[in-house]
Amino acid sequence: MGRWTAGKRLRQVMVFVHVAVSVGWLGAGAANVVLAMTAGYTGEPGVREVAYRLIERIDDFVVIPAAFLTLVGGIVLxxxxxxxxxxxxxxxxxxxxxVAVIVYSTFGLGVWVEQSITAAAAGVESPVAGQLAYGAALNIVAFLAMTWLSVAKPWGRTPWSRPPVVARRPRLSEV
Incomplete structure:
Protein backbone atom coordinates (compact mmCIF):
# COMPACT_ATOMS: atom_id res chain seq x y z
CA MET A 1 0.00 0.00 0.00
CA GLY A 2 1.41 3.43 -1.00
CA ARG A 3 1.57 6.47 1.18
CA TRP A 4 -1.45 8.75 1.48
CA THR A 5 -1.42 11.95 -0.57
CA ALA A 6 -3.79 14.88 -0.43
CA GLY A 7 -6.52 15.14 -3.04
CA LYS A 8 -6.58 18.05 -5.46
CA ARG A 9 -8.99 20.31 -3.51
CA LEU A 10 -7.30 19.74 -0.15
CA ARG A 11 -3.90 20.32 -1.73
CA GLN A 12 -5.12 23.57 -3.31
CA VAL A 13 -6.45 24.82 0.02
CA MET A 14 -3.23 23.85 1.80
CA VAL A 15 -1.06 25.56 -0.82
CA PHE A 16 -3.27 28.68 -0.68
CA VAL A 17 -2.98 28.90 3.12
CA HIS A 18 0.78 28.25 2.96
CA VAL A 19 1.28 30.97 0.34
CA ALA A 20 -0.98 33.46 2.15
CA VAL A 21 0.83 32.98 5.47
CA SER A 22 4.21 33.16 3.74
CA VAL A 23 3.23 36.42 2.02
CA GLY A 24 2.17 37.76 5.41
CA TRP A 25 5.58 36.83 6.81
CA LEU A 26 7.26 38.60 3.87
CA GLY A 27 5.08 41.69 4.34
CA ALA A 28 5.76 41.88 8.07
CA GLY A 29 9.46 41.48 7.34
CA ALA A 30 9.28 44.36 4.85
CA ALA A 31 7.52 46.53 7.44
CA ASN A 32 10.31 45.72 9.89
CA VAL A 33 12.94 46.78 7.34
CA VAL A 34 11.19 50.16 6.92
CA LEU A 35 10.88 50.62 10.69
CA ALA A 36 14.49 49.59 11.35
CA MET A 37 15.76 51.97 8.64
CA THR A 38 13.56 54.76 10.04
CA ALA A 39 14.89 54.18 13.56
CA GLY A 40 18.47 53.90 12.40
CA TYR A 41 18.46 57.10 10.36
CA THR A 42 16.25 59.44 12.38
CA GLY A 43 17.57 62.10 14.70
CA GLU A 44 14.38 62.00 16.76
CA PRO A 45 14.73 59.84 19.91
CA GLY A 46 10.94 59.46 20.23
CA VAL A 47 10.57 58.21 16.67
CA ARG A 48 13.46 55.82 17.20
CA GLU A 49 11.89 54.28 20.32
CA VAL A 50 8.44 53.94 18.74
CA ALA A 51 9.91 52.32 15.62
CA TYR A 52 11.81 49.72 17.66
CA ARG A 53 8.74 48.99 19.80
CA LEU A 54 6.64 48.56 16.64
CA ILE A 55 9.18 46.06 15.32
CA GLU A 56 8.79 44.13 18.57
CA ARG A 57 4.97 44.15 18.23
CA ILE A 58 5.06 43.07 14.59
CA ASP A 59 7.47 40.28 15.54
CA ASP A 60 5.28 39.09 18.42
CA PHE A 61 1.96 39.17 16.59
CA VAL A 62 2.82 38.56 12.92
CA VAL A 63 6.40 37.47 12.21
CA ILE A 64 6.77 34.72 14.82
CA PRO A 65 3.34 33.10 14.24
CA ALA A 66 3.70 33.40 10.44
CA ALA A 67 7.22 31.94 10.52
CA PHE A 68 6.15 28.85 12.43
CA LEU A 69 2.91 28.43 10.46
CA THR A 70 4.94 28.65 7.25
CA LEU A 71 7.39 26.04 8.53
CA VAL A 72 4.65 23.66 9.71
CA GLY A 73 2.59 24.22 6.54
CA GLY A 74 5.60 23.48 4.36
CA ILE A 75 6.38 20.30 6.28
CA VAL A 76 2.75 19.14 6.04
CA LEU A 77 2.65 19.93 2.30
CA VAL A 99 14.74 27.19 9.43
CA ALA A 100 17.81 29.41 8.90
CA VAL A 101 15.67 32.58 8.78
CA ILE A 102 13.83 31.55 11.95
CA VAL A 103 17.09 30.83 13.81
CA TYR A 104 18.77 34.02 12.51
CA SER A 105 15.71 36.10 13.38
CA THR A 106 15.56 34.66 16.88
CA PHE A 107 19.21 34.80 17.87
CA GLY A 108 20.27 37.77 15.74
CA LEU A 109 17.45 40.14 14.91
CA GLY A 110 15.46 39.44 18.08
CA VAL A 111 18.46 40.22 20.28
CA TRP A 112 19.22 43.38 18.28
CA VAL A 113 15.62 44.56 18.64
CA GLU A 114 15.85 44.19 22.43
CA GLN A 115 19.21 46.00 22.51
CA SER A 116 17.79 48.77 20.35
CA ILE A 117 14.71 49.21 22.55
CA THR A 118 16.94 49.45 25.63
CA ALA A 119 19.19 52.01 23.94
CA ALA A 120 16.24 54.07 22.68
CA ALA A 121 14.62 54.07 26.14
CA ALA A 122 17.91 55.43 27.52
CA GLY A 123 17.83 58.17 24.88
CA VAL A 124 20.88 56.96 22.95
CA GLU A 125 21.32 55.55 19.48
CA SER A 126 21.33 51.78 19.17
CA PRO A 127 24.81 50.33 18.72
CA VAL A 128 23.27 47.63 16.50
CA ALA A 129 20.95 49.82 14.42
CA GLY A 130 22.76 49.02 11.18
CA GLN A 131 22.92 45.30 11.89
CA LEU A 132 19.20 45.27 12.63
CA ALA A 133 18.21 47.18 9.50
CA TYR A 134 20.43 45.31 7.08
CA GLY A 135 19.80 41.98 8.81
CA ALA A 136 16.05 42.48 8.35
CA ALA A 137 16.71 43.27 4.67
CA LEU A 138 18.70 40.03 4.40
CA ASN A 139 15.56 38.15 5.47
CA ILE A 140 13.70 39.76 2.55
CA VAL A 141 16.38 38.41 0.20
CA ALA A 142 15.83 34.93 1.68
CA PHE A 143 12.03 35.26 1.29
CA LEU A 144 12.42 36.28 -2.34
CA ALA A 145 14.80 33.38 -2.97
CA MET A 146 12.24 30.97 -1.48
CA THR A 147 9.53 32.50 -3.66
CA TRP A 148 11.70 32.02 -6.76
CA LEU A 149 12.37 28.40 -5.75
CA SER A 150 8.62 27.76 -5.47
CA VAL A 151 8.02 29.10 -8.96
CA ALA A 152 11.09 27.79 -10.82
CA LYS A 153 11.47 24.43 -9.02
CA PRO A 154 15.12 24.11 -10.13
CA TRP A 155 17.78 21.41 -9.78
CA GLY A 156 15.69 18.24 -10.04
CA ARG A 157 15.71 15.34 -7.61
CA THR A 158 18.01 14.83 -4.64
CA PRO A 159 20.05 11.64 -4.28
CA TRP A 160 17.69 10.60 -1.46
CA SER A 161 14.59 10.45 -3.63
CA ARG A 162 13.23 7.21 -4.89
CA PRO A 163 12.24 7.21 -8.52
CA PRO A 164 8.48 7.29 -8.95
CA VAL A 165 6.78 3.95 -9.20
CA VAL A 166 5.28 3.65 -12.66
CA ALA A 167 2.52 1.14 -13.10
CA ARG A 168 3.19 -1.06 -16.07
CA ARG A 169 0.59 -2.70 -18.20
CA PRO A 170 0.65 -6.47 -18.35
CA ARG A 171 1.83 -7.85 -21.66
CA LEU A 172 -0.51 -9.80 -23.79
CA SER A 173 1.48 -12.95 -23.08
CA GLU A 174 0.96 -12.41 -19.32
CA VAL A 175 -2.83 -12.24 -19.53
Missing amino acids: GAVTKWGLTRFWWVLVKLVLT
Whole structure:
Protein backbone atom coordinates (compact mmCIF):
# COMPACT_ATOMS: atom_id res chain seq x y z
CA MET A 1 0.00 0.00 0.00
CA GLY A 2 1.41 3.43 -1.00
CA ARG A 3 1.57 6.47 1.18
CA TRP A 4 -1.45 8.75 1.48
CA THR A 5 -1.42 11.95 -0.57
CA ALA A 6 -3.79 14.88 -0.43
CA GLY A 7 -6.52 15.14 -3.04
CA LYS A 8 -6.58 18.05 -5.46
CA ARG A 9 -8.99 20.31 -3.51
CA LEU A 10 -7.30 19.74 -0.15
CA ARG A 11 -3.90 20.32 -1.73
CA GLN A 12 -5.12 23.57 -3.31
CA VAL A 13 -6.45 24.82 0.02
CA MET A 14 -3.23 23.85 1.80
CA VAL A 15 -1.06 25.56 -0.82
CA PHE A 16 -3.27 28.68 -0.68
CA VAL A 17 -2.98 28.90 3.12
CA HIS A 18 0.78 28.25 2.96
CA VAL A 19 1.28 30.97 0.34
CA ALA A 20 -0.98 33.46 2.15
CA VAL A 21 0.83 32.98 5.47
CA SER A 22 4.21 33.16 3.74
CA VAL A 23 3.23 36.42 2.02
CA GLY A 24 2.17 37.76 5.41
CA TRP A 25 5.58 36.83 6.81
CA LEU A 26 7.26 38.60 3.87
CA GLY A 27 5.08 41.69 4.34
CA ALA A 28 5.76 41.88 8.07
CA GLY A 29 9.46 41.48 7.34
CA ALA A 30 9.28 44.36 4.85
CA ALA A 31 7.52 46.53 7.44
CA ASN A 32 10.31 45.72 9.89
CA VAL A 33 12.94 46.78 7.34
CA VAL A 34 11.19 50.16 6.92
CA LEU A 35 10.88 50.62 10.69
CA ALA A 36 14.49 49.59 11.35
CA MET A 37 15.76 51.97 8.64
CA THR A 38 13.56 54.76 10.04
CA ALA A 39 14.89 54.18 13.56
CA GLY A 40 18.47 53.90 12.40
CA TYR A 41 18.46 57.10 10.36
CA THR A 42 16.25 59.44 12.38
CA GLY A 43 17.57 62.10 14.70
CA GLU A 44 14.38 62.00 16.76
CA PRO A 45 14.73 59.84 19.91
CA GLY A 46 10.94 59.46 20.23
CA VAL A 47 10.57 58.21 16.67
CA ARG A 48 13.46 55.82 17.20
CA GLU A 49 11.89 54.28 20.32
CA VAL A 50 8.44 53.94 18.74
CA ALA A 51 9.91 52.32 15.62
CA TYR A 52 11.81 49.72 17.66
CA ARG A 53 8.74 48.99 19.80
CA LEU A 54 6.64 48.56 16.64
CA ILE A 55 9.18 46.06 15.32
CA GLU A 56 8.79 44.13 18.57
CA ARG A 57 4.97 44.15 18.23
CA ILE A 58 5.06 43.07 14.59
CA ASP A 59 7.47 40.28 15.54
CA ASP A 60 5.28 39.09 18.42
CA PHE A 61 1.96 39.17 16.59
CA VAL A 62 2.82 38.56 12.92
CA VAL A 63 6.40 37.47 12.21
CA ILE A 64 6.77 34.72 14.82
CA PRO A 65 3.34 33.10 14.24
CA ALA A 66 3.70 33.40 10.44
CA ALA A 67 7.22 31.94 10.52
CA PHE A 68 6.15 28.85 12.43
CA LEU A 69 2.91 28.43 10.46
CA THR A 70 4.94 28.65 7.25
CA LEU A 71 7.39 26.04 8.53
CA VAL A 72 4.65 23.66 9.71
CA GLY A 73 2.59 24.22 6.54
CA GLY A 74 5.60 23.48 4.36
CA ILE A 75 6.38 20.30 6.28
CA VAL A 76 2.75 19.14 6.04
CA LEU A 77 2.65 19.93 2.30
CA GLY A 78 5.86 17.99 1.81
CA ALA A 79 4.43 15.04 3.71
CA VAL A 80 1.16 14.80 1.76
CA THR A 81 2.20 15.77 -1.76
CA LYS A 82 4.45 14.28 -4.40
CA TRP A 83 7.14 16.85 -3.58
CA GLY A 84 8.12 15.36 -0.21
CA LEU A 85 10.67 17.08 2.02
CA THR A 86 13.87 15.59 0.64
CA ARG A 87 12.90 14.40 -2.84
CA PHE A 88 13.58 17.65 -4.69
CA TRP A 89 16.35 20.16 -4.16
CA TRP A 90 14.04 23.18 -4.32
CA VAL A 91 11.89 21.86 -1.46
CA LEU A 92 14.89 20.93 0.67
CA VAL A 93 16.56 24.31 0.11
CA LYS A 94 13.31 26.11 1.03
CA LEU A 95 13.09 24.06 4.22
CA VAL A 96 16.70 24.86 5.15
CA LEU A 97 16.24 28.56 4.34
CA THR A 98 13.04 28.73 6.40
CA VAL A 99 14.74 27.19 9.43
CA ALA A 100 17.81 29.41 8.90
CA VAL A 101 15.67 32.58 8.78
CA ILE A 102 13.83 31.55 11.95
CA VAL A 103 17.09 30.83 13.81
CA TYR A 104 18.77 34.02 12.51
CA SER A 105 15.71 36.10 13.38
CA THR A 106 15.56 34.66 16.88
CA PHE A 107 19.21 34.80 17.87
CA GLY A 108 20.27 37.77 15.74
CA LEU A 109 17.45 40.14 14.91
CA GLY A 110 15.46 39.44 18.08
CA VAL A 111 18.46 40.22 20.28
CA TRP A 112 19.22 43.38 18.28
CA VAL A 113 15.62 44.56 18.64
CA GLU A 114 15.85 44.19 22.43
CA GLN A 115 19.21 46.00 22.51
CA SER A 116 17.79 48.77 20.35
CA ILE A 117 14.71 49.21 22.55
CA THR A 118 16.94 49.45 25.63
CA ALA A 119 19.19 52.01 23.94
CA ALA A 120 16.24 54.07 22.68
CA ALA A 121 14.62 54.07 26.14
CA ALA A 122 17.91 55.43 27.52
CA GLY A 123 17.83 58.17 24.88
CA VAL A 124 20.88 56.96 22.95
CA GLU A 125 21.32 55.55 19.48
CA SER A 126 21.33 51.78 19.17
CA PRO A 127 24.81 50.33 18.72
CA VAL A 128 23.27 47.63 16.50
CA ALA A 129 20.95 49.82 14.42
CA GLY A 130 22.76 49.02 11.18
CA GLN A 131 22.92 45.30 11.89
CA LEU A 132 19.20 45.27 12.63
CA ALA A 133 18.21 47.18 9.50
CA TYR A 134 20.43 45.31 7.08
CA GLY A 135 19.80 41.98 8.81
CA ALA A 136 16.05 42.48 8.35
CA ALA A 137 16.71 43.27 4.67
CA LEU A 138 18.70 40.03 4.40
CA ASN A 139 15.56 38.15 5.47
CA ILE A 140 13.70 39.76 2.55
CA VAL A 141 16.38 38.41 0.20
CA ALA A 142 15.83 34.93 1.68
CA PHE A 143 12.03 35.26 1.29
CA LEU A 144 12.42 36.28 -2.34
CA ALA A 145 14.80 33.38 -2.97
CA MET A 146 12.24 30.97 -1.48
CA THR A 147 9.53 32.50 -3.66
CA TRP A 148 11.70 32.02 -6.76
CA LEU A 149 12.37 28.40 -5.75
CA SER A 150 8.62 27.76 -5.47
CA VAL A 151 8.02 29.10 -8.96
CA ALA A 152 11.09 27.79 -10.82
CA LYS A 153 11.47 24.43 -9.02
CA PRO A 154 15.12 24.11 -10.13
CA TRP A 155 17.78 21.41 -9.78
CA GLY A 156 15.69 18.24 -10.04
CA ARG A 157 15.71 15.34 -7.61
CA THR A 158 18.01 14.83 -4.64
CA PRO A 159 20.05 11.64 -4.28
CA TRP A 160 17.69 10.60 -1.46
CA SER A 161 14.59 10.45 -3.63
CA ARG A 162 13.23 7.21 -4.89
CA PRO A 163 12.24 7.21 -8.52
CA PRO A 164 8.48 7.29 -8.95
CA VAL A 165 6.78 3.95 -9.20
CA VAL A 166 5.28 3.65 -12.66
CA ALA A 167 2.52 1.14 -13.10
CA ARG A 168 3.19 -1.06 -16.07
CA ARG A 169 0.59 -2.70 -18.20
CA PRO A 170 0.65 -6.47 -18.35
CA ARG A 171 1.83 -7.85 -21.66
CA LEU A 172 -0.51 -9.80 -23.79
CA SER A 173 1.48 -12.95 -23.08
CA GLU A 174 0.96 -12.41 -19.32
CA VAL A 175 -2.83 -12.24 -19.53
